[in-house]
Amino acid sequence: MNNNPLLSEFKTPHQTPPFNKIAVSDYMPAFEIALKQAKEDIAQIINSIEEPTFDNTIVALENAGEKLSIISSIFFNINHAETNKEIQAIARDISPMLTEYSNDIWLSETLFEKVKTIFQIRDELGLNEEQSKLLDDTYKAFSRKGALLSGEKKDRYREISTKLSKLTLQFGENVLAETNAFKLHITKEEDVAGLPEAIKSAAKQLAKSEEKEGWIFTLQYPSYVPFMKYADSRELRKKMYMAYSTRANHGNEYDNKDIIKSIVNLRLEKAQLLGYENHAQYVLEERMAKSPEKVNSFLNELLNASLPFAKDEVIEIEKYAKTNGLNDTLQRWDFSYYSEKVKAEKFDFTEEMTKPYFQLEKVEEGIFDLATSLFGISFKENKNIPVYHEEVKAFEVYDDTKQYLAVLYVDFFPREGKQGGAWMTNYGEQFITSEGHNIRPFVSLVCNFSRPTEDTPSLLTYNEVTTFLHEFGHGLHGMLSQTTYKSLSGTNVYRDFVELPSQIMENWAMEKEWLKKVGKHYKTGETIPDELVDKILSSANFQSGYLSVRQLSFGMNDMAWHSLNEKFEGSVAHFEDTAMAATELFPSVEGTCFSSAFSHIFAGGYAAGYYGYKWAEVLDADAFSVFKQNGIFDKATATSFKDNILCKGGTKHPMDLYVAFRGQEPTNEALLKRSGLIRK
Template sequence: MKRILAYSCLFCITFILSCKNQNTDMNENPLLTAFNTPHHTPPFNNIKVEDYMPAFKTALQEAKEEIAQIINNSEKATFANTILAMEFAGEKLSAISSIFFNINHAETNDEIQAIAREVSPMLTEYSNDIWLSEALFEKVKAVYNNRNEESLNDEQSKLLEDTYKAFTRKGALLSGEKKERYRVISTELSKLTLQFGENVLAETNAFKLHVTNEEDLSGLPSAIKDAAAQLAKAEEKEGWIFTLQYPSYVPFMKYADNRELRKEMFMAHSTRANHNDKRDNKEIVKSIVNLRLEKARLLGFDSHAQYVLEERMAQTPEKVNNFLQELLDASLPFAQDEVKEVKDYALAHGLEDELQRWDFAYYSEKVKSEKFSFTEEMTKPYFQLEKVEKGVFDLATTLYGITFKENKDIPVYHPEVKAYEVFDENDKYLAVLYVDFFPRAGKQGGAWMTNYGEQYKTTEGVDVRPFVSLVCNFSRPTEDAPSLLTYNEVRTFLHEFGHGLHGMLSETTFKSLSGTNVYRDFVELPSQILENWGIEKEWLKSVGKHYKTGETIPDELVDKIMASANFQSGYQSVRQLSFGMNDMAWHSLNDKFDGSVVDFEEQSMAPTELFPSVEGSCFSSAFSHIFAGGYAAGYYGYKWAEVLDADAFSLFKEKGIFDKETAKSFRDNILSKGGTKHPMDLYVAFRGQEPTNEALLKRSGLVK
């Protein structure tokens, strides 16, 4: 997942305060002085919570003054004094925002969340002051209308076009009361999306299953029990503690024989922010979708989905819905057969009533084990985190010639975070890569890639390199073993690292067009294509080494991984499609919604339903991707990018999965180009053709 920060700013841009090394007064705010660190990375070791708000206020004032200078410039508006000047305006503010909101996702606390609630409306107001400025828009429009008078190259033309379009899509054409209403909506949405995410995190952290009877651990692998025991010990309690963090929740649902405890865990997870209390998100969901609809209507669109998709490869809600339906039609028969297989197995092995959602992962794992003589737990001894990390880095070296060197002098925001310098094949510095692997109370769930700084070139032509961060929630080390990854966690690592490559290998002029600043339904291509190496024997054997003996993962076990790769691929496809359909339903509304969130959700996901409904559960109340992140009317993009990545990887399969020429073409035509061209143009330049569904359906085994 590519994480889009929850703040509004002029552009997603990096700030380098100064390239000069200088001594500063220790009483000065470290966010407002030169970053005297390797590569001018954020000085996390010096930043205190109380530094943020003064820094925001100072940087906001400076940013406003920089915008005012552009507006008050009496010279004829040109690309240089208007578009380029805007590109570099507010750099200090963007840097502080990037640091702060990334920390709010990865290492937050009550104080940071309070600052986020206070500062988000301030940033939204600043953003609105830019996009709604008639004087500034007149200058931009003048440059746009006279663009043929200047000798602009392709990237300059793209930046100009994007800037002009951004104004029109952010309210510049509104007037009077509509413009003021747009301001109110934007501010309210910034508050609501922030509150949604805070509620989900609080709900996730609030639940702990404390087990004191060892018989209740029946079925759980020893490594899972050890991790639970270590957590209980850390909290000075006897027994074992399980949480809703994925490294704890997922294996519990897969392996725990105690059905009642599985149900308790499932209910805790599926009812998050749906308890009609102060952390309930249902009213927030209604407010968000209604405000998004109202904003879209103000801008001349029938729905929020129509507004969003104007700037996506898919273009229209109708095209997205047809795409989702086509994949559902192909996937559903397989999914139904797969669920029936599990039901039949469960009934034959002691289940005395209807198969419920808290049963499915448990019995699926048993079916998988019998069918393939394989479980993910069998692979964990061979996927020690440190060795997987090296294997992923080595893959990047093989494909792109880049290398990684840990630098402990680069400050990090938590002791568990590591920082690497990245170099190209000629030992030229490319980027800083932060990796943050383990769950914490202050970290949101899931896995994502983000930036502390974008790649771009200064007006003097200096290539400023990016600071990329990969944030995951992998299984922690225990007292008896290092961190051992499941096979799915290995795939997650590859996925996020693919996003990281998109950022690290960027070679653009403008930060607004660099790295992952691309259409949302294109941004998952670099991440998802890298997952394909995770089902290739040659790569798996290079990375899979037993953590005790150093033995290479046996061919027999790799064959089982590959043979089981498409296990329940129909079910997995339908599950993912259900999320996309839920998202599209919420954001295709063209009338104000005031009904039941639970009932609406049930109706939107009905075509994909494979199980009995569970009273009290609500997916939407914790659907952070669309209500606290940047995937609103865009969750379909994961499946869209699967079509792209399957088609793209078929070329690697044809030429050789480590073929350097194919890798160079992918780097030159896609990874390095960012958003400098339309995504389909970039894709065709690499692949030689537009993609079709065929490769994905074939890879997934969804062709009868």
């Protein structure tokens, strides 16, 4: 067992995970041993006869199960980015075991008594701000995770937690399976009419890799989105739309509707066991928004501002479509197609025009250079750092004094074993050991960008450039962390605050000065022309009302599911229709269901938190106004943002961190102004 690479010392650069040595068969034995060690760590705290102190209880709890944390982060990140049936089976086996371990901590009366003893005398302990936050968070975690329950209620809490860990895992597996299951194989030239050459080339290469003639399109973002924008065949657009919008809603083994019912009902029961009316109330107690009422008011305020614009935008597309041959009602599978044509006519611009200037490697270099100019950090690829897939690259990150800061992994392209979308995660958190060593983080950015083809490198759409900036912003939050405790470092902040560092970075994609630095033609090296940049910027608010309403509809759907006060037994599709009715701009389509593939809230950490994207848009628009005022590369402003927000993790309340940078609390005005959602 000593040969298990997960249990041995990591003899790799910076002690990064030894991906090149880990076999799938290593995971479960490693989990079993690490879980045993973690339980011993906890037992030692529980059984200690010493008077409870901040160090022997709170810090000891923080540090317990360190090996288990490392193995868990490696395993579950791989389960998202490079999974297979074996890994998924292990995930199903280990998740309840890890839930049981957590419950043994949070439901331990002895442990809670020790924590409570320290919490009650906190004012006498002379704790610094970060120590106080850790103590406060630990006490609240016990009370919010069942420590105040007794008898049958405690047993039921355990049961619910275990069931939820299994169900949320299954939800995500089902969405991945359904996404991978559909492929549109086209053999007739007329069926790919309207599609740009680069999109056809990628689809042809995929068909060739499967030893088929013609073209293959999938439900992966780089394939699905352009097909919906450009394919002239209305029938095939509908086929693609229906495949995408009915995922995990086919009444087969991958159907998620019953899983949704079970998840929302168990979350409701758990919240009510803990004394809350519903899951949203439970979650929002620990968010900037604080209550469901505040969130709903926020969403409705933005909806009222956005909806009139969205309705006008849909009418505009409807008129255009009718004038240009659509003899039917404008449907969802028509909207992107005709919108792209209107955008092209209105602004003489399509996203395909910019792709030659956004070669992935050049964009990567441009984003790294931006981080250097703002925060003084630099990046150096190290091919000796093991990676989990041959396409992954690993960089060492250094601060402005050339001190090692972090390892950054980047993983850009879609694969069958990778979930859709884009995300940032950690393979190791930043923290300071009891001996004073600053352990630096291992940060990973995972995306699903357009692949290179036989004759072109990976060329990004403008939207993919903003996605890269977004995830890189999360990465900065992790890489620049300077906290003492792991649970307070990096992105371990309130969910409605975590999107501020990511979304503020997107603003540079709206700045001509930066776009000129990053936009270089992949063949000629020519800088992106001013005329094309002007078209990007002038079209930036095209359909901003519609896009705002769409995002708000997701938040409203989330809030409706998690504001239920009574057990749900009805139709998932009908409930969703009702929840999103105020945002509806198109006829409903039989058989489609957004919720059945809404992984953010049913398989991720955004339950009762999806509004956070919009919340953080308010923060980022307001915060970026300081950069606009002082200069988008202003070092002093960047340093203030880094010192007050990026380095601080969750060591203070988010609003305190925000005000320390901004000097005031944010308002909606900057966002509405930036989005063009204020009537002139």
